[in-house]
Amino acid sequence: xxxxxxxxxxxxxxxxxxxxxxxxxxxxxxxxxxxxxxxxxxxxxxxxxxxxxxxxxxxxxxxxxxxxxxxxxxxxxxxxxxxxxxxxxxxxxxxxxxxxxxxxxxxxxxxxxxxxxxxxxxxxxxxxxxxxxxxxxxxxxxxxxxxxxxxxxxxxxxxxxxxxxxxxxxxxxxx
Numbered sequence: 001x002x003x004x005x006x007x008x009x010x011x012x013x014x015x016x017x018x019x020x021x022x023x024x025x026x027x028x029x030x031x032x033x034x035x036x037x038x039x040x041x042x043x044x045x046x047x048x049x050x051x052x053x054x055x056x057x058x059x060x061x062x063x064x065x066x067x068x069x070x071x072x073x074x075x076x077x078x079x080x081x082x083x084x085x086x087x088x089x090x091x092x093x094x095x096x097x098x099x100x101x102x103x104x105x106x107x108x109x110x111x112x113x114x115x116x117x118x119x120x121x122x123x124x125x126x127x128x129x130x131x132x133x134x135x136x137x138x139x140x141x142x143x144x145x146x147x148x149x150x151x152x153x154x155x156x157x158x159x160x161x162x163x164x165x166x167x168x169x170x171x172x173x174x175x
Contacts, residue, residue, distance in 0.1 A: 012037070013054070016045050021162055024058040061160050063167075069106070069124040071154035072131040074138070076119035079147040087145070096121075099137045103130045117150070128153060 015035045019026050032042045049055040064071060083091070097105045109122040121138075125131040131151060139149045156174050157165050165171075 012041075013045055013049060016042060017049070017055075020046075020055070020058075024060075059161070061163060064124060064157075068126055070127060070131070071108075071157070072123055072125055072128075073152040073154065074121040074123070074131075074135050075117040075150040075152070076121065076138075076146060077116075077148040077150075078118040078145055081145050083145055087142075091142075096138065097123075099141060100130070100133045103133055105130065105134045 012035070015037075016031055019031050019034055028039050028042050028046075031037075031046075032039045035042065037045075046055070096110075097107050099105070104126050106124040107121060108124060109120070111120045112118065113120055123131070123134070125134065131153070135149050135151045139146050156171055158168065158171060159165065
């Protein structure tokens with residue numbers, strides 16, 4: 001595919017992705033209208049994005065207060081011990097949400113990073129006690145490879161997944 005044609009395809013994909021990232025429930029017809037594309041073109045692009053794993057899935061953002069969930073971030077710093085294949089496989093296949101049975105931990109994101117920490121875990125828990133149990137259990141379970149874990153409690157989402165919180169006026173009570 002010539003470079004200019006490939007650039008055009010990427011631009012078309014980006015237009016569609018911008019709409020899906022704001023509203024994953026947008027219909028093919030709505031996306032086509034907003035992008036100025038045919039319905040078939042939108043369908044083909046979304047299908048290809050799915051097949052190529054450029055779209056991993058679709059999600060809904062819930063009001064965590066309604067479900068009595070608090071948001072936490074766990075920062076993890078590794079030590080210098082190399083991780084062998086067996087442990088790597090365990091890390092990749094273990095459902096970390098279940099490290100503390102009955103704790104109702106829901107992991108949102110796990111990211112390996114470069115900087116003052118090596119990993120960031122974003123998760124929901126019913127309270128600080130459950131979150132603390134999870135971070136302690138994580139450190140204990142992988143103690144041979146973990147130098148430190150720091151737990152942060154989120155107070156208020158201003159933006160989440162590129163969307164401004166519809167209850168943004170509640171932020172005033174925290175400032």
